[in-house]
Amino acid sequence: MPGERLTVRTTSEIGRFPGAAPPTRVELTIQNEGEKKREEGGCLWWLRKMCPCCCKHPNATSYDVTDKVEFTKLPTPAAIVDPPKPKPENGELSVCSVDLLSSKAGQNRQEHHTDLYHGDELILRRGQTFQIEVELNRPFSTDTDKLYLELKTGSLPLVSKGTHVIIPLVKHLEDERWEAKIVEQNGNKIKLSINSPANAVIGLYELTVTTSSLKGDATTTYTSSKNIVMLFNPWCEEDSVFLDNEEERKEYVLNDTGRIYYGTEKQIGARTWNFGQVQAMKSNEFFSSLYEMPPSGRGDPVNVVRVISAMINAQDDYGVLVGNWSGDYSDGVSPTAWSSSVEILRKYHSTNGTPVSYGQCWVFSGITTTVLRCLGIPSRSVTNFQSAHDTDVSLTTDVYLNENLEPIDYLNRDSVWNFHVWNDCWMARPDLPPGNGGWQAVDATPQETSQGTFRCGPASVNAIRSGHVYLKHDTPFVFAEVNSDKIYWQRNLDGTFKQIYSEKKAVGHCISTKAVGSDKRADITSLYKHEEDSEEERIAVETASRYGSKPDVYSTPVAEDVSVEVKVDGEGPRVGADAQLKILVKNLSSQPRQATIHSQVAVMYYTGVLKGTIKKEQMPVELSPNEEKTIDWVLTYQQYQSQLVDQAAFMLTLCGRVTETKQVLANQTTFRLRTPDITITPIGDAVVGKEMAAKITFTNPLPSTLKGVVFRVEGLGLQEGHEVVVGDVGAHSKVTLTEHFIPSQPGPRKLVASLDCEQLSQVHGVADIVVLEQ
Numbered sequence: 001m002p003g004e005r006l007t008v009r010t011t012s013e014i015g016r017f018p019g020a021a022p023p024t025r026v027e028l029t030i031q032n033e034g035e036k037k038r039e040e041g042g043c044l045w046w047l048r049k050m051c052p053c054c055c056k057h058p059n060a061t062s063y064d065v066t067d068k069v070e071f072t073k074l075p076t077p078a079a080i081v082d083p084p085k086p087k088p089e090n091g092e093l094s095v096c097s098v099d100l101l102s103s104k105a106g107q108n109r110q111e112h113h114t115d116l117y118h119g120d121e122l123i124l125r126r127g128q129t130f131q132i133e134v135e136l137n138r139p140f141s142t143d144t145d146k147l148y149l150e151l152k153t154g155s156l157p158l159v160s161k162g163t164h165v166i167i168p169l170v171k172h173l174e175d176e177r178w179e180a181k182i183v184e185q186n187g188n189k190i191k192l193s194i195n196s197p198a199n200a201v202i203g204l205y206e207l208t209v210t211t212s213s214l215k216g217d218a219t220t221t222y223t224s225s226k227n228i229v230m231l232f233n234p235w236c237e238e239d240s241v242f243l244d245n246e247e248e249r250k251e252y253v254l255n256d257t258g259r260i261y262y263g264t265e266k267q268i269g270a271r272t273w274n275f276g277q278v279q280a281m282k283s284n285e286f287f288s289s290l291y292e293m294p295p296s297g298r299g300d301p302v303n304v305v306r307v308i309s310a311m312i313n314a315q316d317d318y319g320v321l322v323g324n325w326s327g328d329y330s331d332g333v334s335p336t337a338w339s340s341s342v343e344i345l346r347k348y349h350s351t352n353g354t355p356v357s358y359g360q361c362w363v364f365s366g367i368t369t370t371v372l373r374c375l376g377i378p379s380r381s382v383t384n385f386q387s388a389h390d391t392d393v394s395l396t397t398d399v400y401l402n403e404n405l406e407p408i409d410y411l412n413r414d415s416v417w418n419f420h421v422w423n424d425c426w427m428a429r430p431d432l433p434p435g436n437g438g439w440q441a442v443d444a445t446p447q448e449t450s451q452g453t454f455r456c457g458p459a460s461v462n463a464i465r466s467g468h469v470y471l472k473h474d475t476p477f478v479f480a481e482v483n484s485d486k487i488y489w490q491r492n493l494d495g496t497f498k499q500i501y502s503e504k505k506a507v508g509h510c511i512s513t514k515a516v517g518s519d520k521r522a523d524i525t526s527l528y529k530h531e532e533d534s535e536e537e538r539i540a541v542e543t544a545s546r547y548g549s550k551p552d553v554y555s556t557p558v559a560e561d562v563s564v565e566v567k568v569d570g571e572g573p574r575v576g577a578d579a580q581l582k583i584l585v586k587n588l589s590s591q592p593r594q595a596t597i598h599s600q601v602a603v604m605y606y607t608g609v610l611k612g613t614i615k616k617e618q619m620p621v622e623l624s625p626n627e628e629k630t631i632d633w634v635l636t637y638q639q640y641q642s643q644l645v646d647q648a649a650f651m652l653t654l655c656g657r658v659t660e661t662k663q664v665l666a667n668q669t670t671f672r673l674r675t676p677d678i679t680i681t682p683i684g685d686a687v688v689g690k691e692m693a694a695k696i697t698f699t700n701p702l703p704s705t706l707k708g709v710v711f712r713v714e715g716l717g718l719q720e721g722h723e724v725v726v727g728d729v730g731a732h733s734k735v736t737l738t739e740h741f742i743p744s745q746p747g748p749r750k751l752v753a754s755l756d757c758e759q760l761s762q763v764h765g766v767a768d769i770v771v772l773e774q
Contacts, residue, residue: 023719027738032730091138093145093211095222096188099133100207102226107131113235113254116278121226125233125376127198129173134209136188146212149180149194151205151228162201162299167194176238198238201299202230202375232301232376240428241301243378251516252378252426254278256716257750258369259514260362261521262647262762264418264670265385267572268510270521272752272766273366273381274716276342277374301377301427302458305442306473310455312367312444314355317453320348320367323446324358325605327645332357337756339764340714341370343721364444365421378426380513382441382524386670387420388507389447390480395469395548397486397507400497405490405598405655405664416507418604418649418670420445420481422456424513429460432471436460439527441478450474461527467540469547479544482508483529483537487553488666499553501664504541505532561589562623562658564597566633566669575648575673575760576637576701583631583654587623595621595665597656601635603643604651604670614643621656641704647761648673676701678753678765683738686771688746694767696737696753702760703731709757711737717745718769729757743771 101108102122108130109115114123124130140147149167157164167178173195184191205228212219234243234253243249256275263269297303311319321344324335335358338344344367347356359367365381372379388397391413400411422443429437441464442457450456450473459475460468464483469476486506489497508529515522530537545551563586573579587593597619603611619631635650649672656665676699683693696713700706706729714721719741729735743749748770755763 023713023722023739023741025740026724027740028724028726029736030726030729030733031736032733092213092218092220093140093147094137094220095209095211096135096137098207098209098222098224099135100224100226100228101131101133112233114231116254116256118279121229123229123231124196125231125235125239126196126200126202127233127236127239129193129195131183131191131193133189133191136190136211139188140182140185140190144214146214146216148210149192150208150210151178152208153201153203153205165200165205196230198233198236199240199299200230202232202304203298204229234376234378234426240430241377241426242428243426247516249378251514252380253373253376255373258381259519259521260366260381260421261383261512262362262419262421263385264572264649264672265509266568267672267674268385268512268521269674269762270519271339271362271754271762271764272519272750273362273369274340274342274714274721274750274752275366275370275373276340276716277370279716280342280345280370280374301425302429302431302473304375305372305377305425305427305440305458306455308368308371309442309444309457310453312364312371313446313454315446315454318353318355320344320356321359321364322355322357323360323364325360327605329358334358334756334761335360335363336761336763337710337712337754338363338366339712339752339754340721341367342716343712343714345370361419361445362421365423368423368442368444372423372425380424381421382424383419383421383512384482384508384528385419385510385512386507387417387481388484388486389415389417389420390477390484391448392549393476394550394553395476395480395484395544396550396553397480397484399486399488399666399668401488401490401500401655403491403493405657407653408491416486416668416670418647418672422478424461425458427458429458432460432463436462436468436471438462443474443478448477464528465530465540467543469544476544476547482511483541483544484508485541486668488664501666503666506668560663561661562587562593562595562663562665564654564656564665564667566652566654566667568671571674572671573673574701575644575675576703578637579635579640579650579671579673581633581635581652581669581671583619583633584628585621585623585631586628587626590625591660592625593623593661594659595623595656597621597654597665599633599652599654601650601652603640603645604649605645605647611643611645614639637703644673644759648675675760675763678755678763680751680753680765680767682751682767682769686743686749686769688743688771688774690774691740691742693738693740694751694769696739696765697734698755698763698765699734700729700732704759705730706757706759709735709755711753711755713737713739713751713753715741715749715751715769717747717749717771718743718751743769746771746773 100122102120104115112125112128117123147169151165154163165178167180170179170181173179173181176197178196180192180194182190183193207224207228209222232241233239234241234249236242256278258273258275259270260273261268261270310317313319314322344356369379369381397414397416400408402408422441424439425442426439439461440458441461446454456474459473459478460471463471463475464479469479484507486503487499488501490500491497510523511525511528512521513524565584567582567584600613600616602613623629649670652669654667679697681695683695686692709726709729711724724737751767751769753765
C-alpha cells in the first residue's frame with residue numbers, strides 16, 4: 001500500500017549468476033482507485049550462484065530391489081592446478097601439460113554445439129571427434145615412443161562397463177570406437193584428434209595421458225586438472241537420440257525458453273518458462289545426479305530418462321521438487337509463482353539437496369525439460385487438456401451415480417484434470433518392436449508408482465496411439481490419460497451397478513506444445529490418438545481395454561436423439577465477474593421430447609479433485625420436433641468469491657433422462673475464470689552493457705484487497721531472477737514496477753514476470769526484447 005516500502009534484504013544475500021546480472025535498481029508504485037501515485041523503493045535479495053545438482057539425498061531409501069544402486073561420488077582429480085613438469089631421465093618421454101581446447105569460442109565447443117554452456121570444462125557430444133593439445137618434454141617419435149589416453153568415470157571404472165576407456169594412438173580414425181590420431185606436430189607439442197563412439201557412457205570423465213617406450217618401460221602418467229563432460233548427441237546419426245531436423249534440434253535441445261499451456265480446452269492459457277539449461281549447468285556437480293544409476297546404464301537414454309523422471313519429484317527419494325495440491329503453500333512458494341527452472345535448481349543445490357517447496361505438474365515438466373535438454377536429449381513440455389487419471393487400471397474413467405443420477409463421491413476415485421503437463425523426449429527404442437521409436441512420453445509428476453517408485457515413462461507415443469499398452473514403460477497410464485472413455489454407472493436398488501452411458505470423447509483434447517521456431521501453440525493430438533470416433537481410434541481403445549481390469553466394459557451403444565452440450569462464449573468468464581455459460585439441448589427426432597436436467601457446479605482443483613458443490617438446480621426442458629433450445633446458465637461472483645482454489649476452475653455436471661425414451665443425458669464441462677495479464681513495456685535501447693528499463697503493470701481485477709503480493713521477475717541474458725515484495729494491493733488498484741537492468745547477452749531475449757498471492761494464481765506476463773551488440 002502507499003507509504004510502505006519494499007522488503008529490504010542484506011547485502012550478504014546478494015549474489016551473481018552466469019549470463020545475467022541483478023537489476024541496477026527497482027521502482028514500485030501502487031495506485032489505488034481515487035489516489036495519486038506514490039513512489040516506493042528498496043533492495044532485492046538474491047540467491048547465490050548454484051547449479052542443478054539433481055542427485056538424491058544421501059539418506060534416501062529405495063524399496064525397489066530392481067533399481068537399487070550404490071551412491072558413488074564424482075571423480076575428483078587430486079590436483080586443481082597443472083602438476084609440476086616431470087624431470088626426464090635418460091631421455092624418457094613425459095607429458096608437461098595438456099590443453100583440452102575447451103574455450104567456448106574454440107573449435108571443440110563450436111562443433112559440438114556446447115559453446116553456450118557455462119563453465120570451462122571440455123563439454124562434448126558423443127559420436128563426434130574432438131581435439132586436444134599435449135606438450136611433451138621432447139619431440140614425439142613414432143619409431144621409439146608410445147602414447148595412449150585413458151578416460152575414467154565413476155568411483156569404480158571398469159573397461160567391461162565402458163566406464164574405463166583406453167584410447168590407443170592410430171594412423172587412421174574409424175567410426176564407432178575410441179581412437180586418437182596425431183594431426184599436427186610442432187616441436188614438443190602434438191595435437192590429437194580423438195573419436196568417441198555414439199553409445200559412449202555420458203557423464204564426467206577424468207583424463208590421463210600415459211607415455212612409454214615401445215618396449216613398455218620408462219612409463220609416466222599425467223592427469224589433467226580439468227574434466228571432460230560427455231553428453232548425448234542428437235546431431236549424430238548413430239546416436240539413439242538423433243533428430244534429423246536442424247530447426248527441431250535448435251528448439252528441443254538449444255532453446256532455453258519455452259511456453260507451457262494450462263487452463264481448459266475452451267480457454268487455453270500460455271505462460272513463458274525459462275528452462276535455462278545452458279545457464280543451469282555446472283558439469284562437475286550436475287552429473288552427480290546420474291551416479292544414482294549403474295554407470296553402464298548411462299549410455300542408454302531410456303534408463304537415463306527413467307531415473308530423471310523419479311529424481312525430479314521428492315515423493316520417495318529426496319528429489320528436486322515437492323508436489324502440493326492442497327492450496328496451502330505458506331511454508332514454501334506457490335507453484336504458480338515459478339517461471340524458471342534455474343531458480344528452483346539453484347535453491348535445491350544451495351540447500352544441499354533439500355527438496356524445494358512447491359510444485360505442480362507444469363513445474364515438474366519445466367524442470368524435466370531443462371535437465372533433458374542439458375544432457376542432450378531432445379525434449380518438450382506437453383499439455384493434455386481433459387486429462388484422465390485412471391486409478392484402477394481399467395483404462396476407462398468411471399463415474400458412479402446413485403438411483404437419482406447423483407454422483408456417489410466416495411466411489412468416484414477416477415478423475416479428469418482440467419489439464420496435465422508432462423514431457424515428450426526423442427529417442428530410438430531398440431527394446432521395443434520396430435516403429436515405436438521417436439517421441440516418448442515421460443512424466444515426473446508423482447501420481448502413481450512404477451516398479452515401486454513415483455515415475456512414469458518413457459512410453460512410446462506411437463504405442464499409445466495404437467493402444468499397444470503392453471509395451472513398456474507405463475503405457476497403460478498414459479493411454480488412459482489421453483484416450484479413455486468415460487463410463488457412467490447407475491446403482492440399482494440391490495446395490496449392483498449397470499452401465500447407462502458411455503462418453504467416447506471425454507478426455508485427451510487439444511494436446512499442446514510450443515511450435516518449433518515460434519511462440520505459437522502446436523496441436524499434437526494426432527500424434528497421441530487417431531481422429532475421435534474413427535474406426536482406427538475405436539480399435540485402439542478396444543485393443544487397450546483388453547489389457548485392463550474391465551475388459552468386458554464395452555457394449556452396443558444406445559441410440560440417441562437428444563443431445564446436451566455446454567458452450568463458453570469468447571475467451572470465457574473473468575475472475576471477479578459473473579460466469580455466464582450456455583446449455584444447448586437438441587432434439588434430433590421428429591417427435592416431441594421432455595426431460596429434466598439436473599445441474600450442479602463444484603469448485604475444482606485442476607487435477608479434477610472437487611473442493612465442494614456451490615450450486616444445484618433442476619431445469620425442465622420441453623422440445624418440439626427437431627427443436628434446438630439454449631438455456632442461459634449463470635454463476636454469480638457472490639456465489640464463488642469465497643470458494644476459489646488454484647486455477648479458479650469449476651466443473652459443471654449435467655444429468656437427466658428423456659421421459660419418452662428413457663435416454664440418459666450426461667455431460668461434464670470444466671471451465672475457469674480468466675485472470676488478468678501482467679503488462680511489460682521495455683523502456684530505452686536494448687544494448688549489451690547499457691542500462692535499460694522495463695515498466696511492469698498489473699491491475700487487481702477483484703473488488704477486494706489482494707494480500708501479500710509478490711512479483712518474480714527474470715530475463716535470461718537480461719537480469720537474474722528475483723523477488724519484489726509488494727504487500728497488499730487494494731480493490732481494482734494498479735501496481736507499477738519499473739525494473740532497471742543491464743543486458744549481458746545479445747539477441748532475442750524474454751523478460752518474464754509472475755505474480756504470487758493467495759487470491760490469484762496464473763498471473764504472468766512476458767516481453768520480447770532484442771538486445772544489440774555494444
